[in-house]
Amino acid sequence: MKSCAVISDVHANLAALEAILESISKDGVDRTLFLGDAVGYGPEPNECLDLLRNQAAVMVMGNHDSMVAGKSNIMRAGVYAREVIGWTRDVISIDNLQFLQKLPLVKYEEDFHIVHATPREPGEWNYIRTRLEAARNFRYFNTAICLTGHSHEPQIIELTAKGAVAYSYRKAVIKPDSRFIVNAGSVGQPRDGIPEASYIVIKNGLIEIKRVAYDILVTQKKMQEAGLPSYLISRLSTGK
Numbered sequence: 441m442k443s444c445a446v447i448s449d450v451h452a453n454l455a456a457l458e459a460i461l462e463s464i465s466k467d468g469v470d471r472t473l474f475l476g477d478a479v480g481y482g483p484e485p486n487e488c489l490d491l492l493r494n495q496a497a498v499m500v501m502g503n504h505d506s507m508v509a510g511k512s513n514i515m516r517a518g519v520y521a522r523e524v525i526g527w528t529r530d531v532i533s534i535d536n537l538q539f540l541q542k543l544p545l546v547k548y549e550e551d552f553h554i555v556h557a558t559p560r561e562p563g564e565w566n567y568i569r570t571r572l573e574a575a576r577n578f579r580y581f582n583t584a585i586c587l588t589g590h591s592h593e594p595q596i597i598e599l600t601a602k603g604a605v606a607y608s609y610r611k612a613v614i615k616p617d618s619r620f621i622v623n624a625g626s627v628g629q630p631r632d633g634i635p636e637a638s639y640i641v642i643k644n645g646l647i648e649i650k651r652v653a654y655d656i657l658v659t660q661k662k663m664q665e666a667g668l669p670s671y672l673i674s675r676l677s678t679g680k
C-alpha cells in the first residue's frame with residue numbers, strides 16, 4: 441500500500457489549506473488524496489482550487505462543489521451555505537468552474553474507495569450518523585478502506601472480522617481482517633469542537649487523524665472583507 445495524506449472539506453480556507461500542506465510535506469507520504477468540497481463557506485475558492493489541482497493526486501466532487509457547478513439542488517443547503525454558493529459563483533474563474541463540473545463522484549484507487557459523503561448513495565450527500573448506517577455502508581464498497589469527508593468530524597469506523605463496528609478518534613491499526621470507513625474531517629471548517637484543521641495520514645499500517653493549528657484570524661478577516669455571513673466567520677473560532 442502506498443502511503444498517503446487524505447484531506448477533505450477545504451471550503452475555500454487558504455490559510456488552513458496552506459498549514460495542512462506544510463504539515464503533509466513533513467509526513468513523508470507518497471501522495472495526497474482530496475475528498476471534495478474545495479469551495480463554499482470560505483473566501484478564497486480560486487486560490488484553494490489552484491493549490492489542490494497542483495497538489496492532489498486524486499480529487500472527487502463534494503456537495504458544495506456540485507452546487508457551485510450547478511449540478512446539485514442549492515435549496516437543500518442551509519441559508520448561509522446558499523449565500524456563499526452565490527458569492528462563489530460570482531468570483532470563481534471559468535477554468536475552475538469547468539474543473540468542478542467535471543469532478544467524479546467516486547474514485548477507486550488501489551486499496552481505497554474514495555467518495556465525499558457515503559459509498560451507498562454518493563450523489564445524495566447523506567451522512568453516516570449511526571452504527572446501523574455505518575454497517576449498511578460497508579456493503580457498498582469492496583476495498584478494505586473507504587475514504588470519506590462531508591460531516592467535518594474526523595473519525596475512523598472499523599468493521600471487525602466478527603462483524604462488530606468500532607470507532608476511533610485518534611488512530612487505528614490496519615488489521616488484515618478488518619475494513620474501515622475513514623472520515624478525514626475538515627481542513628477549512630472543523631465541527632467537532634476543535635478549531636484546528638484536520639486530515640488523515642495512512643502509512644506503515646496505521647491510520648492516523650492529525651490536527652494542525654492555523655491563523656484563523658487571517659481567514660476571518662478575508663471573510664469580513666468579502667462580506668460573508670458573520671455566523672460562518674465566528675464558527676471557525678469554536679470549531680462548531
Ligand code: ZN
Binds near residue numbers: 502504590
Ligand atoms: Zn463540507
